[in-house]
Structure formats: structure tokens, C-alpha cells
Amino acid sequence: MSHDGPMDPAGADTGPTGAYEIDWAEQAGALRSAADQEREWYAAVTRALVRTGDRVAVDVGCGGGGMAAALAAGLAPPSPAESTGLVVAADGSAEVLAAARERLDALPEPRARVAFVLADLGDGVEALEAYGPADLVWASASVHHVGDQQAAVTALAALLGPGGRLALAEGGLPTRRLPWDLGVGEPGLEVRLEAAQDRWFARMRAELPGSVPMPYGWTTALRRAGLIGVTSHTSLLERPAPLSAEDVTRVVDKLAHRVDWLRPSGLLDAVDLAAWDRLLDQDDPAYLGKRDDLHSLEARTVHLGTRTT
Numbered sequence: 001m002s003h004d005g006p007m008d009p010a011g012a013d014t015g016p017t018g019a020y021e022i023d024w025a026e027q028a029g030a031l032r033s034a035a036d037q038e039r040e041w042y043a044a045v046t047r048a049l050v051r052t053g054d055r056v057a058v059d060v061g062c063g064g065g066g067m068a069a070a071l072a073a074g075l076a077p078p079s080p081a082e083s084t085g086l087v088v089a090a091d092g093s094a095e096v097l098a099a100a101r102e103r104l105d106a107l108p109e110p111r112a113r114v115a116f117v118l119a120d121l122g123d124g125v126e127a128l129e130a131y132g133p134a135d136l137v138w139a140s141a142s143v144h145h146v147g148d149q150q151a152a153v154t155a156l157a158a159l160l161g162p163g164g165r166l167a168l169a170e171g172g173l174p175t176r177r178l179p180w181d182l183g184v185g186e187p188g189l190e191v192r193l194e195a196a197q198d199r200w201f202a203r204m205r206a207e208l209p210g211s212v213p214m215p216y217g218w219t220t221a222l223r224r225a226g227l228i229g230v231t232s233h234t235s236l237l238e239r240p241a242p243l244s245a246e247d248v249t250r251v252v253d254k255l256a257h258r259v260d261w262l263r264p265s266g267l268l269d270a271v272d273l274a275a276w277d278r279l280l281d282q283d284d285p286a287y288l289g290k291r292d293d294l295h296s297l298e299a300r301t302v303h304l305g306t307r308t309t
Contacts, residue, residue: 185275
């Protein structure tokens, strides 16, 4: 399972798969781009999570390598003469892992050593046990791709040494980018797009091998995994209007990606699709890229638990 960010990319597996499976290899470029865009957030999270004396951090579902890069900097030795830390970057896609390796190999010194492990969380954590015990295990938007989420959280907690922390970046609030009334289609177009994504997610979860409901929150899952001092922290990420030209392009591209992803699912009605087609058409007077009121507002939540000493 790979994802290094808060949003599920779209895709269809190259093998015999269901309609809601994701081809992570096809998403390697998008994941790397997302990691580039979120450098500041990863750095801030690393500063909050890494403690003096930490030596081993594991990034499960490392995606584009954004958090692994921040951890490598955060675990850098204070001087060349001192022992360095270790970051274990794990992903279930060889193509995604190769892209993350390219990113991490280009990091400047000083930085921690980085080990790359081809491992799918859905198959267990045995491949990661040799690198433990870990001081910090990070999993961003990866646990929800495992059929039995509680079992996955419990397995990740078992990688920790005494006093080690498990951080799950899951949940938060979806990004809002558009005014409620766009003058095209019915108002609330973005809200209905998010509702369609929610239904897609529920179907994706239902089709996962060994899918098990988890009718409680991530903090409860951490406590059931035997962790203590469980907390959550939510960060607000905001880019207000008017956006830069680069950010306008990013917003439009992300919306286009989401619409194209959901288009074959039948979860968007024909009227809304017609509106999106106009809004995403560069030759249409209603093209979103021509507006000065696009923005980006998102809340991201990290849930944290500690293994007892």
C-alpha cells in the first residue's frame, strides 16, 4: 500500500482486479509531485514527532518519499563523528519505491541513512521487523488500504521499542477549493464531488481482501493496539485567494484528476459531469483557471500513541 499524502489517487490495477483497486505504479509521478508540494508540512510534523535520542524511524507506505525525506533530515547526526540514525522507507510498489529512492538519494548531507524495503502492509510487517525496534513508526493514508485496519495498527505498534510512538495520518477534513456557487451547474458542486468520493471509498474498502469493519476512530484503534497517551493533532493548511498561477494550476489539475477518476464509477450524475466538463475546459468561458477566487483549505489529523516502557 502506498500513499504519502492525505488523498487517494485513482487507478486500476494492471492485473485482473475489481473496479475499485488502485494501480500504485501509475501513481508514482503524482505521489512524488504531492511530496514536493508538502515539504513544509512534513518538516513541521517531523519536528513535532522526533525526540532527542531517536535513532530508527519507519515510514510505512512511503509514497513519494516526502515524510521519509523529512525524517532523514530530522534524524541527521549532530556531527559526522557521531552515529547516524536510520529511516526505513517501505512501500508495496516497486515503481513507487524506486521514485522515492531517487528523491532520497538526492538529499544533501547531513542526513540519516535510509533503507528501502519492498513491503505491503496488507501482507504483514515481517519485512520491517529486522530494522526494529523503532522509535517512531509513521503511516500516512496507508492503513485504510488494508482489509483489517485494526490488525494493521496492532502490527505497526509491535514494531516499536519501549517509549516508541506510532503516528497515523488518517482522517482530517477534505480540501475545499471552490466557491459554493460557481455560476455553472447547481450550487454545491464540490460538496457533491466529495460525497461521490466518500461512496467510492466505501466501495473500495468493501472490495479489499479480508475487509473488516472498524466502527470506531483511530484513537480507539491505537488504544486497542496497547498504546498509551493517545492523542490527536490537527493542522490547518491554507492557501487563500488569490492563488499564484502555479497554485491555480495545481487546484485545477487536482479537481480534473478527481473528476476523471470518478467518471467511470457512475457516482457523479450527468448534470454535474456536464458542469465539470465546462469548468475544466480551457476553451470554455467558465474555465476554473480563469477565476480569481480559487483557494485551498484543508485540515489534516495525526493520531499518536506510545508504547509503554
